[in-house]
Amino acid sequence: MKKYKYLLLDVEGTIVLDKRYTPVPGSVRWFNSLGKKGVKARLVTNNTTESPEDLYNILRKKGFKFDKSDFFTCLTVALARMKRNRVKSCLAFAYPGVKRYLRQNGIIPLNSKKVDAVLIGHDPTVTYKKLNTAVGAIIENGAKLYTLHRNRRFVDENREIVMSSGPIAKALENACLVRASLCGKPDRRFYLSCLKGWDVEPSGVLMVSDDPFADLVGARKIGMATCWVLTGSQKDRSMVKKIPEKHRPDYILESVVDIPA
Ligand SMILES: [Mg+2]
Structure with a gap:
């Protein structure tokens, strides 16, 4: 090699x-x-389960030595892209740490159809109801669809192979006939x-x-x-x-x- x-x-x-x-x-x-x-x-x-800051700190604690300038996450890109598109609120399929990160950076996470954007990340609490709220946001409110990635599977904290958020983005694209903006x-x-x-x-x-x-x-x-x-x-x-x-x-x-x- x-x-x-x-x-x-x-x-x-x-x-x-x-x-x-x-x-x-x-x-x-x-x-x-x-x-x-x-x-x-x-x-x-x-990664869509920690804020960029938290993940940086976790990896540093595990012993990996690197600067923030050498660390690239789909979340920082998603935030920059949503800000450019003047998104103020979003329905986020995401972990609490990610929602906190959005809020701290000026985008309000809301569980409502009345949002500017739908953001797809890994969300183990996803329900049919929440998916339908997202469909309503996109179809009725013109919300733009962003996906942090299109990964199919990952290994969770129990070392089980589980479904990632790519298939969720795909389902919404299919239901709404839109193409999600891919951030990572x-x-x-x-x-x-x-x-x-x-x-x-x-x-x-x-x-x-x-x-x-x-x-x-x-x-x-x-x-x-x-x-x-x-x-x-x-x-x-x-x-x-x-x-x-x-x-x-x-x-x-x-x-x-x-x-x-
Ligand atoms: Mg990987």
């Missing part, structure tokens, strides 16, 4: 194993040694914003993730090299056959610590 000087690293399933943010064995030491070897690394996450990976704009300030072409960057379908196909489309690691919710190597050949990962490794640096 070629050595890369620039790495984008997914968080869940890649450097940590689950929603308890247990580091992948050896990953803290591996990650913290990159700087000394002249390798630049950034964390790019579609694998959105092209999101990836390009993660490379800002680095003097490198996308082809010189290796994107590492446990999700070969969404994360890595999107990275590949903008020309990055890609590496699938088998520490997350998708571990069956043969699944690669389901991906069109030109979008398949360049490398498949057991763990992020196997990446030479």
Whole structure:
């Protein structure tokens, strides 16, 4: 495997194993040694269960050393995009920490049809009623639909594979005949914003993730090299056959610590 000087690293399933943010064995030491070897690394996450500030602090506490400027989350992008579109209120499918983050930043989360936007993140309290409120907001109130990502599954705090928020966004798109604005990976704009300030072409960057379908196909489309690691919710190597050949990962490794640096 070629050595890369620039790495984008997914968080869940890649450097940590689950929603308890247990580091992948050896990953803290591996990650913290990159700087000394002249390798630049950034964390790019579609986490929708913590505020960006909380997740930053959790990962620092687990031992990963990095600056805030090297930490990119779908939530910061969603906030910026909603502000640009003058969204003042939203029906948020999200954890309390995320709603708090929105409120602190000037967007009021409301459980009502009378909102400017519907924001989809992971929400284990989702009900048919809440989905219908979202449908009403979009159809009757003209609310714009944003999704933090389109991930299908993740590994929860009990190490169970569970449904993520991508299928919820898909259901609302289908019901309302709209297309959600995608804020996180694998959105092209999101990836390009993660490379800002680095003097490198996308082809010189290796994107590492446990999700070969969404994360890595999107990275590949903008020309990055890609590496699938088998520490997350998708571990069956043969699944690669389901991906069109030109979008398949360049490398498949057991763990992020196997990446030479
Ligand atoms: Mg992941």
